[in-house]
Amino acid sequence: xxxKLIVIGAGMATGRALxxxxxxxxxxxxxxxxxxxxxNYNRIMLSPVxxxxxxxxxIVTHDAExxxxxxxxxxxxxRVAQIDRAAKTVTAENGDVLAYDxxxxxxxxxxxxxxxxxxxxxxxxxxRDLEDTERMMALGxxxxxxxxxxxxxxxxxxxxxxxRGVDVTVVHIMGHLMERQLDEAAGYLLRxxxxxxxxxxxxxxxxxxxxxxxxxxxxLLLDDGTELPCDLLVMAVGIRPxxxxxxxxxLAVGKGIHVDDQMVTSNPDILAVGECVEHDGAIFxxxxxxxxxxxxxAGTLMGEEAQFVQKELSTKLKVTGCDLFSxxxxxxxxxxxxxxxxxxxxxxxxxxxxxxxxVIGAVMYGxxxxxxxxxxxxxxxxxxxxxxxxxxxxxxxxxxxxxxxxAAVAALPRDAEICGCNGICxxxxxxxxxxxxxxxxxxRATTKASGSCGTCTGLVEQVLAVTLxxxxxxxxxxxxxxxxDMTHEDVRRMIKSRALKSMPAVWQECGWKTSCGCHVCRxxxxxxxxxxxxxxxxxxxxxxxxxERKHANIQKDGTFSVVPRMWxxxxxxxxxxxxxxxADKYAVPTVKVTGGQRIDxxxxxxEDLPHIWADLNAAGMVSGHAYSKGLRTVKTCVxxxxxxxxxxxxxxxxxxxxxxxxGSWTPHKLKLAVSGCPRNCAEATCKDIGVxxxxxxxxxxxxxxAGMDVKETELLVxxxxxxxxxxxxxxxxxxxxxxxxxLDRIYKWMAKVGxxxxxxxxxxxxxxxxxxxxxxxxxxxxxxxxxxxxxxxNADSYQPLANLSLEAAE
Amino acid sequence: MTNWIDIAALDDIPQRxxxxxxxxxxxxxxxxxxxxxxxxxxxACPHKAGPLAEGIVHGxxxxxxxxxxxxxxxxxxxxxxxxxxxxxxxxxxxxxRILLDRSFLRARAAA
Numbered sequence: 001x002x003x004k005l006i007v008i009g010a011g012m013a014t015g016r017a018l019x020x021x022x023x024x025x026x027x028x029x030x031x032x033x034x035x036x037x038x039x040n041y042n043r044i045m046l047s048p049v050x051x052x053x054x055x056x057x058x059i060v061t062h063d064a065e066x067x068x069x070x071x072x073x074x075x076x077x078x079r080v081a082q083i084d085r086a087a088k089t090v091t092a093e094n095g096d097v098l099a100y101d102x103x104x105x106x107x108x109x110x111x112x113x114x115x116x117x118x119x120x121x122x123x124x125x126x127x128r129d130l131e132d133t134e135r136m137m138a139l140g141x142x143x144x145x146x147x148x149x150x151x152x153x154x155x156x157x158x159x160x161x162x163x164r165g166v167d168v169t170v171v172h173i174m175g176h177l178m179e180r181q182l183d184e185a186a187g188y189l190l191r192x193x194x195x196x197x198x199x200x201x202x203x204x205x206x207x208x209x210x211x212x213x214x215x216x217x218x219x220l221l222l223d224d225g226t227e228l229p230c231d232l233l234v235m236a237v238g239i240r241p242x243x244x245x246x247x248x249x250x251l252a253v254g255k256g257i258h259v260d261d262q263m264v265t266s267n268p269d270i271l272a273v274g275e276c277v278e279h280d281g282a283i284f285x286x287x288x289x290x291x292x293x294x295x296x297x298a299g300t301l302m303g304e305e306a307q308f309v310q311k312e313l314s315t316k317l318k319v320t321g322c323d324l325f326s327x328x329x330x331x332x333x334x335x336x337x338x339x340x341x342x343x344x345x346x347x348x349x350x351x352x353x354x355x356x357x358x359v360i361g362a363v364m365y366g367x368x369x370x371x372x373x374x375x376x377x378x379x380x381x382x383x384x385x386x387x388x389x390x391x392x393x394x395x396x397x398x399x400x401x402x403x404x405x406x407a408a409v410a411a412l413p414r415d416a417e418i419c420g421c422n423g424i425c426x427x428x429x430x431x432x433x434x435x436x437x438x439x440x441x442x443x444r445a446t447t448k449a450s451g452s453c454g455t456c457t458g459l460v461e462q463v464l465a466v467t468l469x470x471x472x473x474x475x476x477x478x479x480x481x482x483x484x485d486m487t488h489e490d491v492r493r494m495i496k497s498r499a500l501k502s503m504p505a506v507w508q509e510c511g512w513k514t515s516c517g518c519h520v521c522r523x524x525x526x527x528x529x530x531x532x533x534x535x536x537x538x539x540x541x542x543x544x545x546x547x548e549r550k551h552a553n554i555q556k557d558g559t560f561s562v563v564p565r566m567w568x569x570x571x572x573x574x575x576x577x578x579x580x581x582x583a584d585k586y587a588v589p590t591v592k593v594t595g596g597q598r599i600d601x602x603x604x605x606x607e608d609l610p611h612i613w614a615d616l617n618a619a620g621m622v623s624g625h626a627y628s629k630g631l632r633t634v635k636t637c638v639x640x641x642x643x644x645x646x647x648x649x650x651x652x653x654x655x656x657x658x659x660x661x662x663g664s665w666t667p668h669k670l671k672l673a674v675s676g677c678p679r680n681c682a683e684a685t686c687k688d689i690g691v692x693x694x695x696x697x698x699x700x701x702x703x704x705x706a707g708m709d710v711k712e713t714e715l716l717v718x719x720x721x722x723x724x725x726x727x728x729x730x731x732x733x734x735x736x737x738x739x740x741x742x743l744d745r746i747y748k749w750m751a752k753v754g755x756x757x758x759x760x761x762x763x764x765x766x767x768x769x770x771x772x773x774x775x776x777x778x779x780x781x782x783x784x785x786x787x788x789x790x791x792x793x794n795a796d797s798y799q800p801l802a803n804l805s806l807e808a809a810e
Numbered sequence: 811m812t813n814w815i816d817i818a819a820l821d822d823i824p825q826r827x828x829x830x831x832x833x834x835x836x837x838x839x840x841x842x843x844x845x846x847x848x849x850x851x852x853x854a855c856p857h858k859a860g861p862l863a864e865g866i867v868h869g870x871x872x873x874x875x876x877x878x879x880x881x882x883x884x885x886x887x888x889x890x891x892x893x894x895x896x897x898x899x900x901x902x903x904x905x906x907r908i909l910l911d912r913s914f915l916r917a918r919a920a921a
Contacts, residue, residue, distance in 0.1 A: 516826065516844045519866040519873035519880075542826040546864040546875040554875055558861040606864075801829035801840055801908075802817045804915065 003101035005301065006090055007032045008080050008245065013274030013290040014106030015040035015062055020298030022070045028301070030072045031098060033090075036129060037077035039067060044287055044421075046133045047319075050160030056130060083249035085267055102301055105246055105257055105265070105272035109239035109285070114148065118210030119235075123217035127157045127236045139232060141165035146220045146230040148207055150177040152317060154236035155194065159319040162199045169200040169228050171220065176203055181315045181326040186349050186365040193322045193347075202226075241276045241283055256283045261307045263297040273297045279308060286313055287421045312379045314420055316368070325371035328361035328378045329353065336360070341392040341497075343489070350392055357385045370394030370408055372459060376416050390498065397494075409462040418463060419456045424449035426463055433467045440464065481520035483512050488524065488741040495528050501536045503529065503543065517543075524742035527629065527665060531737045534778035547627035550798070551786045552609055560609060561602040562588075563626035564616050565662065568636045568654035568674075569597030578619030586612050596633030596671065598624055610795035613787035622662075622785035629743070630665045631672075634658040635683065639676030639693065648693035650676035653722050657691075660726060661733065663783040664775070667740040667749070670733065685713045688746045689729055694718075698725045702732060703747040703755070711747045714755050717762060731762055731771035738774075814902070814909040820846065821906070828863040828872070833915055838899060839863035840908060841883050843870060848908055849883035850901040856881075856894025 005021075005028040007014050014032075021028060032039075045059040067074050075092065082091040089099050111126030113119050125132050136157065139145060143166050147158045150172030158168045170177075176187030177194075191201050206223035210233060219229045241256035252258040252266035256278030263271050263279075273293045275284055284290060292308060299306030314327035341350040348366035352359050352374065358381050362374040373395045377384060390397040395408040412418075414427030424447050432446045443460055444450055450457045479485045486494070491510055500506045506525055507517065517525065522543035529537040541549045552560035564579065579599055583591050589603040604612055613623075625632060634657045637643065639650030654674040661672070673684035674691040684690030686706040690713045692699045697720040701713035717728055735758065740749035750758065761767050790798075823829050823842040830837040830853050839853035839862045847870070853863050860876030870883045880889040886896035900911040 515869050518868045518871075519878065522866060522868065542824055542867065545866065550864070554861075554864060556858065556876065558859075558864070796822075797824075797829070800832045800837070801822060803832040805832045805834040 002027050002029050004028070004099060005030045005102045005104060006098060006100040007104045007106060008090075009106035009108055009274070009276075010034035010036070010038075010040045010062075010074075010076065011106050011108045011274055012040065012043055012061075012287060013108075013294050014104060016291050016294035017104065017106075017273055017298045017301075018070070018072070020295055021301060024298070024302060026298070026302045028102075030070070032067070032072050032074050032076075033078055033080050033092070034074075034076045035079050038130070039063070039074065039076060041130070043129070046127075046130070047156035047160050050133050050136055050157065051163040052137075052160075080245060083245065085249060085270070088269060101269065103270045104297065104301075105270065105276055106274045107242040107245060107276045109275040110242050111235065112238045112240050113235055114207065114237055116207055116210050118212050118217070121210055121212040121217045121233075122215055123231065124210060124233045124235065127153050127234055128239075132234075135232065136161050136166075136234065137164070139164060139166045141167075143167065143231045144229055145169070145232045145234060146171060146228050147234045147236060148172075148220070149234075149236035149238070150174070150201070150203065151180065151236065151238070152178060152315065154234070155190075155317065156319055157234050157236055158199050159194065159197060159322070162194075162197050167200075168198075169202065169230075170194070171205045171207060171222070171228070172201070172203045173206060174203065177201065178317070178324075178326075181363075182324065182365075183351060183363050186324060186326070186351070186363045189347060189349055189365045190317075190322055190324060194319075202228075239275065239285055241278065243276060246272070246276070254278045259308075261296075261309075262300040263293055263308060264300060271297050271300060280310065282310060286315065288313065288423065291422060312375070314371070314375050316371070323364075323366055323368045325364040325368040325375075326362065327371075327375050328359070339388075339392045341493075343493070352392060354384065354388075357383050357388075359384055359391075369458070370396075372417060372420075372456070373408060373412065375420070376412075379417075393493065393497070409459065410466045418459050419447075419449040419451075421456075422448040422451065429460060429463045430467055433464060438464070438468060438471070480524060481518055483514040483517050483521050484510060486510055491525070492528055492532075492739075492741075495532055499533075501529065501533045503540060519545075523548075527667065527742050530665060530782075531778070534781050548629070550606065550609065551613075551623055551625075551627060551790060552604065553627045555602065557603075559603045559605055561600050561626070562604050562609070562612055562616075563594065563598055563600045563624040564621035565624040565658070566598040566621075567658050568634055568651050570636075570651060570655065571598075575619055575621060578616060578621065582612050582615050585615065594626070594633075596626070597635050598626075598633065600626070607799050609798050610791040614791040617785070617788050617791065623787040625662065628665065629668050631658070631661045631663070631670050633671055634661070635671070635673035635687070637674075637676045637681035639674075643676055645679060646676035646693070647695050648676060648698065648722075650674040650682065650691075650693050653691065653693075653698075653725065654682075656722065656726060657729060660730065660779075660783075663785075664733065664737070664779060665782065666733065666737055667742050668745045670736075670746070672729070686710065687713065689713075689732065691725055691729075696720065698722070700725060700728050700732075702758070703750040705745055705747050707745075709747070714750075716755070716759060727768060727772050728762055730775045731768045732758065734771040734775035734778075735761055737778075738771075813912040814904075815912045817908045817910050819906060820848070820903055820908055823848075823908070826867040828865070828867060830861075830863045831910065837861075837863070838910070838915065839872075840901065840910070841867055841872060843867060843883070846903065847883075848901045848903050850899040850910055851881070851883065851886055852897040854896065855879055856888060856896055857892065862896070 010032050040062040042059040042061050048054040079093050080090050081093050089097050091097050111128045145161055145166050145168050147154045147170045150170050158170045162168045176184050177190050208223050209221045211219040211221055217233050219227045221227050243253045243257055246257045247253045257272040257276050259272050259277045259279050263273055265272050274290050296306040296308040317324050337354045339352040351363045353361035359377045364371055384391055387398045395411050412426050416426045418426050428447050429449055432443050437443045437446045450460045480488055494510055503525055526540050526543040530539050546554050552562055586608045588601045592600045594600050634654040636651045636654030639646040671687045672689045673682040673687045675682040675684040676693050684692050686704040690701050699718045701715045704713035705711040825844050828839050828841045830839055837853035839851050841849045853861055855874040857879045860874040862872050864875045865872040871880050873880050879892050886898040888894040899914045902909050
């Protein structure tokens with residue numbers, strides 16, 4: 001016999017429960033009450049509706065036709081007034097009395113409103129339903145809004161309105177945003193991203209009173225007296241299970257309606273599901289456990305064995321451009337260790353919290369591609385001792401060769417959860433694909449994967465790509481060269497994290513596809529290795545371009561040019577005589593003055609190089625490194641020595657800088673200049689690093705260029721003394737050496753990491769000193785004259801291997 | 811008929827390196843790979859006659875230092891999109907010594 005089921009509340013949990021019932025063909029006659037005048041829609045997609053990325057119609061999960069097909073009697077816009085447990089009847093608002101065999105509570109939750117003075121003013125709303133969303137959508141660039149609450153919901157509301165041009169301020173009582181899901185570092189990155197979207201964020205801010213004008217909200221007043229004007233005030237500080245009706249019906253209620261593992265309340269014929277329940281002391285606000293509950297409650301209604309088990313939860317924020325993920329427990333504690341990875345250049349932060357070789361928490365910001373894998377480790381309590389060293393880099397770096405970006409997805413087991421909202425595993429998606437669902441829409445339609453909050457869409461696409469192979473095209477990141485799929489950034493990270501100290505180690509560990517690299521990757525690797533491991537790695541001349549191998553610039557006819565160093569552009573008659581003598585002796589065809597204030601001898605034969613160097617060395621001159629991705633010149637003006645305008649000894653400072661920096665290798669060439677006054681005769685403001693002297697000290701600026709691109713430098717810092725100039729320049733040079741991609745000049749690197757980040761590093765005196773120390777450590781190896789060394793020990797290699805030209809061709 | 815002549819010790823060329831042998835008709839580049847194989851090629855890129863001996867050696871190829879043409883050490887053929895070929899000469903290693911074929915070098919001179 002068909003039994004009567006009355007459902008109170010048409011939300012996501014009851015909606016899902018009904019789907020399970022109808023899918024299984026359960027014999028129930030269903031009546032559905034809903035206080036909202038509509039049926040079930042995907043409430044968690046209200047944020048994309050608010051931001052304009054979706055329409056309401058797109059997030060409706062059950063339309064009138066669906067209810068009709070399944071024979072559901074819809075009483076939308078009607079509340080249940082009363083429940084008689086003994087008679088097993090409910091009374092509707094209009095007085096109708098309906099009998100039930102089973103009653104299902106899905107009354108959801110109410111937004112919590114802080115009882116601040118003025119909270120009942122017109123224009124103070126929560127963020128809960130479509131009406132709230134529509135209120136916010138009605139606003140535009142002329143409006144100001146204050147959002148109280150820097151949690152998931154508050155930030156989605158703020159970002160959604162900011163996307164509509166609304167002037168939004170978020171007021172959060174705690175020290176950083178989303179403090180329940182994020183640690184401080186990730187909270188900081190999130191705040192930065194939101195501020196970039198034009199949102200004002202106030203943390204550690206206590207609201208005192210909501211000010212009104214004619215009954216309408218006018219401003220929020222903070223404890224410290226700040227007044228934040230607003231046309232609308234959104235409170236998004238949390239939710240409370242809606243238990244009023246259950247309480248009146250005499251059911252056992254704590255924080256929520258008490259249910260057992262089968263989702264049955266204290267009355268055997270009354271069940272409850274969703275945000276209104278309390279299970280084992282916990283209440284629920286995220287969708288994944290609600291769907292689990294829906295499955296269990298449907299099972300119970302059909303008389304099947306079913307049991308609700310609480311699982312680890314993870315969180316993703318649905319704000320475009322803010323990729324963050326958190327799961328598990330990430331508080332500091334005894335016996336807990338952190339594995340942290342930061343990439344300021346990409347705005348990436350990853351932190352894993354490990355206890356007894358098990359990951360118990362994860363926070364990721366900026367790159368959440370591997371979040372499901374980490375979540376799996378937490379959920380399955382996997383022992384990570386074997387992969388600990390590279391754990392933080394994700395699944396692609398485990399167990400040998402890292403493959404393409406899809407490898408991580410390919411490596412997931414079939415029971416790995418892809419869609420957290422709907423509990424869809426990789427295997428179910430693979431089965432759906434095998435059954436003919438060959439695009440995202442089809443997979444979504446048949447499995448529901450990525451159909452709820454949508455953040456796993458990329459993952460589902462990757463499963464499609466892995467399963468379908470060439471039929472599915474995915475863009476790949478730019479790798480260094482054809483020898484590897486890894487990017488420069490990936491390889492630099494591997495070199496540091498895995499302590500790779502030789503080129504073969506990099507080839508092996510990074511899965512190079514060629515035996516020994518090529519002319520593109522080898523010079524880059526050689527630089528990365530010597531920059532990161534100056535004491536351990538021996539420079540490999542065979543991986544250098546000929547200019548750096550032979551310490552001279554190759555010319556189009558195979559001859560070389562020779563440029564001795566002239567410190568700060570200063571020379572002497574003796575040096576000039578020695579240069580003239582060398583030019584005569586080696587029949588140098590062209591002698592040219594360079595833009596870097598020194599003299600170039602062009603057209604020297606390879607075999608003469610060690611000899612001309614020895615002659616120049618004898619006159620006190622050393623290599624000018626005019627050929628290197630390293631320090632070239634420090635151009636100067638005459639400064640206070642002679643100039644009537646000079647404010648400082650620019651020449652002296654230039655010489656000091658050149659003497660401390662010379663010999664250092666950098667990602668690309670490094671040119672400096674020091675001008676004695678703002679007239680800037682040394683053209684310091686188009687150099688990689690420029691110093692302009694002023695009365696009160698020295699302006700150090702970086703990121704200039706006067707080559708294929710022309711750029712003016714930007715001010716890094718102004719300091720009062722020469723010593724500080726030198727420290728700052730050493731530090732910024734080291735920062736550039738440690739972080740930039742090979743062949744990026746400073747201006748390109750700066751465009752990637754941001755001048756602000758560079759300033760933060762340099763202005764932190766501890767960081768600055770550490771950089772200087774590391775630079776000096778490297779210079780203890782490299783601050784020397786390669787010409788003298790080669791002339792003395794390596795001169796033979798510049799000669800022909802053999803000379804057969806005297807053999808007559810008989 | 812071959813006529814091998816001893817040129818130098820294998821270790822006179824670094825691994826993944828090259829040195830030139832002067833002949834009356836210009837230079838021959840002698841390459842040593844990471845696997846200690848020896849190859850001898852005309853020291854002039856088919857593109858703009860760049861000195862191949864100054865290039866970066868990788869696998870069984872060398873990249874010309876002037877414009878990055880990649881030349882196969884085995885065939886002398888330009889790789890990838892570029893077309894052209896460099897003359898190659900017989901070369902081998904015996905007891906740690908590099909040997910070149912005199913008759914081939916002479917044939918080159920006569921050509």
